[in-house]
Amino acid sequence: MSVPDAFDTLKTMRVHGAGRIARFAAQALRDYAKSVSAQSTKEYWDLVQAAGERIRSARPTAVSLPNAVNFVLYGGRTAFESGSPIEDIRQATVDSANEFMLQSLAAVKIIGEIGAKRVKNGDTIITHCNSEAAISIMKTAHDLGRGIKVICDETRPRFQGHKTAATLASYGIDTTLIIDSACRLFMDKADKVIVGCDAISANGALVNKIGTSAVAVLAHEARVNFMVAAETYKIDFKTLTGELIDIEERDSTEIASKEWMAQNPNVKFHNPAFDVTPPEFVDFYVTEKGLIPPGGILSMMKELYRYSEGAMSIGKAFFYQ
Numbered sequence: 664m665s666v667p668d669a670f671d672t673l674k675t676m677r678v679h680g681a682g683r684i685a686r687f688a689a690q691a692l693r694d695y696a697k698s699v700s701a702q703s704t705k706e707y708w709d710l711v712q713a714a715g716e717r718i719r720s721a722r723p724t725a726v727s728l729p730n731a732v733n734f735v736l737y738g739g740r741t742a743f744e745s746g747s748p749i750e751d752i753r754q755a756t757v758d759s760a761n762e763f764m765l766q767s768l769a770a771v772k773i774i775g776e777i778g779a780k781r782v783k784n785g786d787t788i789i790t791h792c793n794s795e796a797a798i799s800i801m802k803t804a805h806d807l808g809r810g811i812k813v814i815c816d817e818t819r820p821r822f823q824g825h826k827t828a829a830t831l832a833s834y835g836i837d838t839t840l841i842i843d844s845a846c847r848l849f850m851d852k853a854d855k856v857i858v859g860c861d862a863i864s865a866n867g868a869l870v871n872k873i874g875t876s877a878v879a880v881l882a883h884e885a886r887v888n889f890m891v892a893a894e895t896y897k898i899d900f901k902t903l904t905g906e907l908i909d910i911e912e913r914d915s916t917e918i919a920s921k922e923w924m925a926q927n928p929n930v931k932f933h934n935p936a937f938d939v940t941p942p943e944f945v946d947f948y949v950t951e952k953g954l955i956p957p958g959g960i961l962s963m964m965k966e967l968y969r970y971s972e973g974a975m976s977i978g979k980a981f982f983y984q
């Protein structure tokens with residue numbers, strides 16, 4: 664797949680969900696790095712970096728995308744800066760992409776195992792949007808015989824909740840699909856909320872699909888545990904220096920048809936794809952490195968930077984930019 668095709672696939676959400684986006688980006692950049700030819704190492708590296716920039720710009724909010732791209736480029740740059748020949752830079756880039764993809768998949772599995780320990784027999788769980796990390800927890804709990812029930816928000820405007828409901832039901836989990844605005848009614852019946860994550864800021868705030876913060880407020884009101892399944896590469900290091908996470912604004916045709924718009928020319932539209940849940944509404948993050956309360960994110964950032972050898976060294980990757 665060409666770099667413009669990869670960009671388009673991400674932009675139009677044919678691949679969506681932060682983890683899948685990250686692995687798709689790593690794979691697309693790997694394939695480009697594998698095949699592109701150049702006359703000099705500088706030309707080669709400029710081309711690979713430009714491809715990374717392009718892929719990185721497809722979706723602004725999920726920090727897994729720049730972190731994945733930076734991770735892949737980090738491997739190549741180390742070889743480039745040490746004066747290695749093109750073939751070695753190519754191999755280093757391919758190796759770091761493969762490492763990222765493997766570690767990302769492993770993280771989803773570990774999150775499932777760690778998170779399932781927090782799920783009790785007979786729990787009713789509410790979930791929002793479509794998160795493979797959150798699904799991993801629910802599937803693992805189900806496989807352990809916990810007899811869970813899951814209520815899925817439909818997640819307007821793109822209805823990713825339908826996908827979650829179909830997946831959970833296919834595993835044999837007792838699954839119910841509700842409209843987003845029915846969530847408060849069902850919160851009384853819930854024991855916990857489990858959602859995924861697009862980004863975590865240094866203060867422990869969660870960025871996830873639009874509507875997540877409303878679910879968190881409802882959980883808080885009803886004293887229902889709110890847990891977030893998140894690989895550590897969803898931590899946004901830029902927030903350490905005060906940068907705010909960009910919230911993607913999507914096309915208004917996701918919420919009204921062109922025909923309706925033409926009939927109502929004075930109506931304005933606003934279609935943010937994500938929202939921010941303040942740390943006080945998050946009980947804990949389930950990461951592949953264990954459970955972390957929102958107040959522990961800063962220490963995790965330090966750990967990721969300090970112990971940045973080998974796998975998942977997003978600390979190093981961040982400073983690569």
Ligand code: RUB
Binds near residue numbers: 725859872
């Ligand atoms: C998907 C979404 C998911 C997170 C986490 O949004 O908000 O909850 O990306 O998913 P979109 P995962 O459909 O707009 O990409 O756990 O799979 O990384």
